[in-house]
Amino acid sequence: MYNVVESNVTNLTQILDNTRDFDIELEEDAENIDIFLDKDGNRIFMSDYLPEWYIFKTFTEYSSNTLNKEICFPKKEIKNQLFLLQLLHEIGHANDTETNKKVREIVSRKVDARNQWAIKSIYYACKYRNMFFLKNSKVLPKWYLEEYTKIRAVSEKRAWAIAIKIAEDLKVEWFDIFDEYTVWFMNMCLMTYEISAINDRYLSGLPLSSKDINLFLENGGTELVKKFI
Secondary structure, eight states, X not given: OHHXXXXXXXXXXXXXXXXXXXXXXXXXXXXXXXXXXXXXXXEEEGGGXXXXXXXXXXXXXXXXXXXXXXEEEOGGGTTSTXXXXXXXXXXXXXXXXHHHHHHHHHHHHHHHHHHHHHHHHHHHHHHHTOTHHHXXXXXXXXXXXXXXXXXXXXXXXXXXXXXXXXXXXXXXXXOOOOOTTHHHHHHHHHHHHHHHHHHHHHHTTOOOOHHHHHHHHHTTOHHHHHTTO
């Protein structure tokens, strides 16, 4: 169901008409790629908003890779109305060093816990000749889901806050990316993150609150909710 909501957001970005009064272009050479905005010869390069050592890289989807220090984007969407907004969101993630550090710490603890649990699972599976232990070893630890859900919510909101700040700076320079879809799109993205977190909690056996269930119902998750009624 989360994929359905995410797909609807993606479809929207593909059908909106481009109403910008400036151009978005790529500057490429053998080693680097940059994105610049151009309005009547006035240019602003988006690399100016990247943290040190970060680069742009074309890929099939938008992402911020804090380990490789890459901001990825689909080249084919550069003329899309919401391209710049999504790019700024990923730049926001890259600039949120405080939250990125916390995320890495939580993920590192999860990896250690999963490795220890996997060793125990293999041991008990062999001892009791029961694959149940191996199947259970694939479930994410509940403590991880609880902590990661909270930090991811903070991360996404902070990334949008940074994106909005950059957009406001661009507006001062006469590059206005805000339109009637901007706020709606950001809210829709935040909702998909929350639905994804609810899905993870459900799969790992954590209890769902009435708020969780209502969010599922409002967004097409009727079949899943029936399991709790």
